[in-house]
Amino acid sequence: MSTFEKTPGWLDWYQNPSRPRFQLPAGAVDAHCHVFGPGEQFPYAPERKYTPCDAGKAQLFALRDHLGFARNVIVQATCHGADNRALVDALQAAGGRARGVATVRRGVSDEELQRLHAAGVRGVRFNFVKRLVDFTPRDELMEIAARIRPLGWHVVVYFEAVDLPELRDFFAALPTTVVVDHMGRPDVSKGVDSEEFALFLKFMREHDNIWSKVSCPERLSLSGPPALQGEQAPYRDVVPFARRVVQEFPERVLWGTDWPHPNLKKHMPDDGLLVDFIAHIAPTAELQRQLLVDNPMRLYWPEEH
Numbered sequence: 001m002s003t004f005e006k007t008p009g010w011l012d013w014y015q016n017p018s019r020p021r022f023q024l025p026a027g028a029v030d031a032h033c034h035v036f037g038p039g040e041q042f043p044y045a046p047e048r049k050y051t052p053c054d055a056g057k058a059q060l061f062a063l064r065d066h067l068g069f070a071r072n073v074i075v076q077a078t079c080h081g082a083d084n085r086a087l088v089d090a091l092q093a094a095g096g097r098a099r100g101v102a103t104v105r106r107g108v109s110d111e112e113l114q115r116l117h118a119a120g121v122r123g124v125r126f127n128f129v130k131r132l133v134d135f136t137p138r139d140e141l142m143e144i145a146a147r148i149r150p151l152g153w154h155v156v157v158y159f160e161a162v163d164l165p166e167l168r169d170f171f172a173a174l175p176t177t178v179v180v181d182h183m184g185r186p187d188v189s190k191g192v193d194s195e196e197f198a199l200f201l202k203f204m205r206e207h208d209n210i211w212s213k214v215s216c217p218e219r220l221s222l223s224g225p226p227a228l229q230g231e232q233a234p235y236r237d238v239v240p241f242a243r244r245v246v247q248e249f250p251e252r253v254l255w256g257t258d259w260p261h262p263n264l265k266k267h268m269p270d271d272g273l274l275v276d277f278i279a280h281i282a283p284t285a286e287l288q289r290q291l292l293v294d295n296p297m298r299l300y301w302p303e304e305h
């Protein structure tokens with residue numbers, strides 16, 4: 001039993017996900033997933049904006065094996081703030097099959113960065129989604145980016161599409177590879193040819209250090225249908241967005257389940273069916289291999305690539 005009480009209305013992850021019909025290429029990486037707690041062992045951060053269900057490393061690794069992934073990239077969730085203990089514990093237990101993205105503050109010591117590196121951390125996450133975090137000054141983020149660059153790490157950014165005009169100069173000034181979470185959260189009701197999405201594509205075109213995760217259709221979709229009850233064409237309104245990014249930037253895209261899907265309000269997707277979604281956004285075997293194997297390996301396991 002956790003000592004933490006979940007946020008009211010919290011949805012736990014989908015139990016007994018189906019086995020994907022889509023055959024993942026050998027060595028596929030789930031490049032965006034989280035661990036939560038367990039809160040008893042790894043307490044949630046006092047400054048958190050939500051309290052999740054516990055979702056530990058054993059459950060994540062079981063899902064990895066069930067879906068047919070070879071490796072995970074575990075991304076520090078905001079409910080743990082800059083306390084990376086749950087992340088590090090999961091990385092150390094993964095036997096080399098997981099790498100991580102941490103959250104650090106300005107005061108982080110060189111020794112701590114080295115310790116995180118040894119555990120498998122290869123990036124830091126900067127979050128600009130107001131419902132998830134308090135504001136961090138840009139000069140602090142820039143200072144952190146300069147500190148992690150010599151380690152060969154990159155920066156992961158999470159923001160919403162309406163905020164890109166205001167953030168893009170800052171992103172462009174970052175001295176590392178920059179990975180955008182969930183395609184910069186486009187408003188899919190505006191359409192794939194909207195000015196808003198055009199700005200995101202232009203931003204990627206103009207800066208070849210910007211990558212994108214083509215993940216989270218379950219968060220972006222307005223029309224559904226959800227990945228439930230065997231649905232083979234879920235989240236149809238998101239497909240044109242993800243497909244466009246994959247086809248235009250095949251060498252700079254990543255995919256992840258986003259398990260255990262924090263803060264979803266309406267439904268919890270069947271992760272097996274989410275994997276089936278990949279075939280709709282990356283229609284050829286070559287695109288699939290780049291998205292699921294070559295790109296994440298280049299970024300997270302460069303020594304093996």
Ligand SMILES: O=C(O)c1cc(C(=O)O)oc(=O)c1
Nearest residue numbers: 076077078079132258262263
């Ligand atoms: O949209 C979200 O609520 C969300 C939250 C977090 C986090 O709390 O870290 O991570 C994600 O990738 C997505």
